[in-house]
Amino acid sequence: MAIMLTQAPKGTRDILPEDIAQWNYVEQKFSELCKKFGYKEIRIPVFEHTELFQRGVGDTTDIVQKEMYTFKDKGDRSITLRPEGTAGVVRSYIEHGMGSLPQPVKLFYQITAYRYENVQKGRYREFHQFGVELLGAADPSADVEVISMLALYFEQLGIKNLVLNLNSIGCPKCRSAYNEKLKAYLKEHLSSMCETCRERYERNPMRILDCKEEGCKLRIKDAPALLDHICDECRDHFSKVTTRLEAIGIPYNIDKGIVRGLDYYTKTVFEFVSKNIGTQGTVCGGGRYDGLVEACGGAPTPGIGFALGVERLLLEMQSQGIELPKAETPHIYIGAIGEKAALMCERLAWQLRRNNIFCVKDIMNRSVKAQMKYADKLGAHYALILGDNEIENNKAQLKDMRTGETKDISLDTLIDRLVKHRG
RNA sequence: GUGGGUAUAGCUCAGUUGGUUAGAGCGCCAGGUUGUGGCCCUGGAGGUCAUGGGUUCAACUCCCAUUAUUCACCCCA
Incomplete structure (x- = not known):
């Protein structure tokens, strides 16, 4: 094999x-x-x-x-x-x-x-x-x-x-005294006990008490308990x-x-x-x-x-059905259409990350639809797509992925808003 | 070390008394829009049916072995 x-x-x-x-x-x-x-x-x-x-x-x-x-x-x-x-x-x-x-x-x-x-x-x-x-x-x-x-x-x-x-x-003191008592008790039963127990008898008799063999369990049942001695x-x-x-x-x-x-x-x-x-x-x-x-x-x-x-x-x-935490999901996904927008996306994501915001950006150059699907699967709270319009106006639509609502937002204030609204 | 169950796609599973191209759901990728996810529809990728041998005209299907996995014994966290 x-x-x-x-x-x-x-x-x-x-x-x-x-x-x-x-x-x-x-x-x-x-x-x-x-x-x-x-x-x-x-x-x-x-x-x-x-x-x-x-x-x-x-x-x-x-x-x-x-x-x-x-x-x-x-x-x-x-x-x-x-x-x-x-x-x-x-x-x-x-x-x-x-x-x-x-x-x-x-x-x-x-x-x-x-x-x-x-x-x-x-x-x-x-x-x-x-x-x-x-x-x-x-x-x-x-x-x-x-x-x-x-x-x-x-x-x-x-x-x-x-x-x-x-x-x-x-x-060690009371245990050795107990071991003698235990051995004295077990001595007459020893022949009917399992092989490992007979070995334990010499090396570590207490472990016999742990034995799960039916025959041994019978003998152990009435053996003196250490706690009592x-x-x-x-x-x-x-x-x-x-x-x-x-x-x-x-x-x-x-x-x-x-x-x-x-x-x-x-x-x-x-x-x-x-x-x-x-x-x-x-x-x-x-x-x-x-x-x-x-x-x-x-x-x-x-x-x-x-x-x-x-x-x-x-x-x-x-x-017990205790709920355990799940992985944290992104605060925002930022996507882009076209090379110019990709550059802006790069800068924006960099700034967000330097501000300690959990941000995921497009690195697959995918269609808008695919990007939105991806943002959804990641569980992102917000999504934002950059394209020619956004570059021209320095504004973008910030979409709340849970409610589906979008808001026009100036790209200059994006970071402030995300920091403020986080959590 | 010992005993039982199980093994088909990434996941959960179908697969008729052995019969020719091995299926479904979910997931993944793409499309249904010209720049926006979830619902719906369409298409695609993905399997040497755990491995090796045997029986048979024919094996995912029956038999044997091996390996893995799982539960249990022993013992322990």
């Missing part, structure tokens, strides 16, 4: 001009909101050293085990296209000594990410994420700030009925988070099953889930990762963040 020159690779897609306005809209809204909370934008590389993700995301995760786009560059370095944003941001935090900045350090980003997975609704191999990382703050207020940002973002976009699922997966400190942290969420009126649902995909998550984990955009309903996921900076070679630093799937966000907005 010949390589498909005319087809984008599997799992990638073009965002076409007709859809750009809605992307710009959600991007701008997100960026404004982040700034109001004191977050600063950061831009990180599309690729990093493979080892960063192995450490930062975790060797036992599906992401690292089977979903990364990894290749050798010409210097024989192993390079990986970022499968998410947190690892890169944490690397940057360490590399640039951000631990010496006034704490906490609050960052946001809008990135593409890459995972080699089979494509389905709401899931692509190249996808877009908005994310936030809050580094240096261990207090439960930090968890609440990050979650409340999301709640406010959805509110501002007019999105309703997303469910906030919340859980705590404890700290976390240490006093983690319990206190979690209860402060929920108390504060209640204080500002953000509803949540405790879901003891949330584990999250990254190994370094600690304490609070959460996701915002939709029911109506297919089975990939997690619009946004995040959590606390107090061990991550240290694991990547920095000083012990608490952190919390989230990533929001933009494709899923837009799917959700569409499914």
